[in-house]
Amino acid sequence: MDSQQFREAAHAAVEEIIQYYETLPSRRVVSSVSPGYLAPQLPTSAPSESQPWTSIQPDIEKLIMPGLTHWQHPGFMAFFPSNTTYPSMLGELYSAAFSAPAFNWLCSPAVTELETVMMDWVGQMVGLPDVFLSKGQGGGVIQGSASEAIVCAMVAARERIVARKCEQEGLKGGTRERERREGLIRAELVALGSDQAHSSTQKGAIVAGTCFRTVATKKEDDFAMRGASLKQTIEDCRREGLEPYYLTTTLGTTSTCAVDIFDEIAEVCKEYPDIWVHVDAAYAGSALICEEYQHYSKSFAQFDSFDFNLHKWLLTNFDASCLYVRSRADLTAALSITPSYLRNAFSDSGLVTDYRDWQIPLGRRFRSLKIWFVLRSYGIQRLQAVVRGHIKLGETFADLIRSRGDLFEIFTTPVFALTVFTVRPPMAQRSRDTKAIASPADRPDPTHEDYTNDFTPDAQAQYLFNANRITKDVYETVNNEGEVFLTSSMVKGTYVIRVVSASERSNEEWIRKAFDILVRTTELVFQRENKVQPQL
Amino acid sequence: MDSQQFREAAHAAVEEIIQYYETLPSRRVVSSVSPGYLAPQLPTSAPSESQPWTSIQPDIEKLIMPGLTHWQHPGFMAFFPSNTTYPSMLGELYSAAFSAPAFNWLCSPAVTELETVMMDWVGQMVGLPDVFLSKGQGGGVIQGSASEAIVCAMVAARERIVARKCEQEGLKGGTRERERREGLIRAELVALGSDQAHSSTQKGAIVAGTCFRTVATKKEDDFAMRGASLKQTIEDCRREGLEPYYLTTTLGTTSTCAVDIFDEIAEVCKEYPDIWVHVDAAYAGSALICEEYQHYSKSFAQFDSFDFNLHKWLLTNFDASCLYVRSRADLTAALSITPSYLRNAFSDSGLVTDYRDWQIPLGRRFRSLKIWFVLRSYGIQRLQAVVRGHIKLGETFADLIRSRGDLFEIFTTPVFALTVFTVRPPMAQRSRDTKAIASPADRPDPTHEDYTNDFTPDAQAQYLFNANRITKDVYETVNNEGEVFLTSSMVKGTYVIRVVSASERSNEEWIRKAFDILVRTTELVFQRENKVQPQL
Incomplete structure (x- = not known):
């Protein structure tokens, strides 16, 4: 596809997208295809010869549209929303044009730097305490999803408590003795979330290889997690020989949008400083852009991390999950390993942020562009x-x-x-x-x-x-x-x-x-x- | 931004992208900005009022371009490539327009079904044995990166050996006794990769909370991992009290594109059926579309998983990492947890694939579109x-x-x-x-x-x-x-x-x-x- 062909194809694609949005209400919101509808309509292997865009594009309406459930339809009232807007689409288009795995600063400085500025913009916008902004010891990073944010927080939490215990026991790093002890400490760890927390906490615990227990909630509390119930669960775990190291507390649970009682939780967690408290605000976090909800943000000051998805409510297409930590050193201590082929003078100097050490994957897309545009x-x-x-x-x-x-x-x-x-x-x-x-x-x-x-x-x-x-x-x-x-x-x-x-x-x-x-x-x-x- | 404004903005964006590609060779391939170049040029917070596209777009050339390292530049000979093409960009644009977290089949059947067909197309294209295609017990899934593919394979490998050992010991699931034993088994596990394997194997072992050891390679073998060296490492680990459960073998290592001796590795691993063997072909896997390299693909028949990145060499923008497993049940056994609010009749029936159980995040983008277009x-x-x-x-x-x-x-x-x-x-x-x-x-x-x-x-x-x-x-x-x-x-x-x-x-x-x-x-x-x- 040369420049002129791209111009024509892109114009046609833009018209199709506009047409799609203008006619959305007239489509059936949920797809009505049956499982296996698509494969029989497609060849069984990739074509040998190249095909022009004019033969590809019609297949979107013919083959793809019937299989779409329309999340931007006004009749879509399921799950939580997945909003997208025109400026956000343009951000994704530029990101694809500037494609790079951007795993360190030099790979494309703009990718790192715009992300830092955008995460500060967003952090301020939702009223987060300064400790979560880049000017302090913390900062924000764009993750692909709230699930990935939880895995990162959980692994950082796990390694933090493991390191603390080993240091208390005077075990030096790099020895087999220490490594053996680390394994045994991990074997006794338990991650917590309320019985209403999103399933990604349980899944995160599986990925991190630790146990998982839930904190009971009650209908009379609108299923919010309370301090007393949390304390009860922590003590129960300890009686079982388990050491709580991580807790998901939620602003807006999946089933009912329950809001945990953050002040009570913060109070309880003062007694257990080894528990990393993560705030999962995947959906409702967006509401914090309104001052009338920012009393919640203030109550996060004692917690370790906070995450919400711009890609749910705030008009930015999937994916843009904003994870904030109060101590970036806690995150990078767990997730950083820098081999020689990724070293460069800027990274070594500590002047720049290498977000690869804030996440699981090495490579990263230019996701801050769409946030900037929106x-x-x-x-x-x-x-x-x-x-x-x-x-x-x-x-x-x-x-x-x-x-x-x-x-x-x-x-x-x-x-x-x-x-x-x-x-x-x-x-x-x-x-x-x-x-x-x-x-x-x-x-x-x-x-x-x-x-x-x-x-x-x-x-x-x-x-x-x-x-x-x-x-x-x-x-x-x-x-x-x-x-x-x-x-x-x-x-x-x-x-x-x-x-x-x-x-x-x-x-x-x-x-x-x-x-x-x-x-x-x-x-x-x-x-x-x-x-x-x-x-x- | 209304439809007409989007049309104008999108046309302007398309022209800028065309212009960018046409003038690429005249730009300096590596960005020459200094760390911290961007923040002083941007406001310290998001604007209160909305801004028109005509005031946003010029900032791309002014503020972003100087900070880009141009991975599509003909003078870019670093790392591995990050190719992108016009059809791929169009795929990303449609994906942003159809934005959905598509975590199960019903969320948008086309997202799941096109992915299955595309993964079969690609799998056949690179000559993978049938066992990795969807018609058998295996199949492919699009991950964000080779690192995420490795974490998935590693967690599946870890849980597979843990389950096997517990079953051998007659421990029933759901008991505290079994859970305690699982923790102790995990504490003794060790992941392996050659000393030339990508750092993501080491990082994966951290995420999975297990030990990690390297298999020595020699320059006289062009740094390929050999069977004898692998066997030596496995036996050394066992003497240390460690149980190998996972191995990364590489087609095209990062530093020198070394190709491990797969037949020797397969032979050794026959003796150790609890070791999950993953083939990391992140870059060089793309070469397998040429028949002259497909003897490698055939040698993967005994291995458990294979991954390569279309987003490196095969003209598809980041991200599109293709992970194939020989037993999808091994993957979902570790990664599936289905809460009530994600249940639907189609998922329960087993007629459809829920790719969320093949990966860490719950939500997923419509990434197969760009593969189809390319x-x-x-x-x-x-x-x-x-x-x-x-x-x-x-x-x-x-x-x-x-x-x-x-x-x-x-x-x-x-x-x-x-x-x-x-x-x-x-x-x-x-x-x-x-x-x-x-x-x-x-x-x-x-x-x-x-x-x-x-x-x-x-x-x-x-x-x-x-x-x-x-x-x-x-x-x-x-x-x-x-x-x-x-x-x-x-x-x-x-x-x-x-x-x-x-x-x-x-x-x-x-x-x-x-x-x-x-x-x-x-x-x-x-x-x-x-x-x-x-x-x-």
């Missing part, structure tokens, strides 16, 4: 307006759900544009469920993993069983219909529906539409329920 | 022609180096478009060096880490000391001049210069230019050397 194209005020607008939409939706207390029940306090609710069983069933259940055959199936932890053979369980079944029925019917796309979750035995209104194209029309679909579907499910007699 | 735009034949052309250029360069045996010495057999050589000390010094060295003061400084391992107080060491010093001088002078960009490396005490001719814009004119610069610079350094009497 922050300048929008400016802080418009970004704040976007976030506040989404939160307001969420409140509107929660009010709608509350207005139909006969059908729905709010499950946890709506927050950060997320409403979590359940469908109530129809009235007739509810009254039946108040009777005691006579025989074991009536009980919910305890072999189903979702229910195992919560199985109790009483009326309350039967109510829950029915509510779960009906909520699931409503959820699946709505998603199969495919006008809007929602997510369900199982939170401590309760099957819930989640609705998020934080896509860039979220608007009141679509939020009301989602509500109407939910009402209509629930009434339909109720009719079905009332026709079928429960097996007694 | 493979179709070029076709296999033209890609083969590109690779063969680069290898021929490398041979031309090696012949030029050989033609000046008075100045240069080839260090290892030139291969895969890489020539590794040293500068000979000037004749006058060489004759002096043949005399025995009288006093300790004449010896090379043994405290310098580069020399520590190789210090021997004899004439040979003095020759090496001088050759290293002069080679380093030539290398640094050439790179400071900045017309071409080369890399040096320290290989077992010898300071070498590496020249790679595999950038998409590599051509004979620039290869000859690099040679002429090297000759001129060496002669200049010799003149300086002859003026200065050595301190005797």
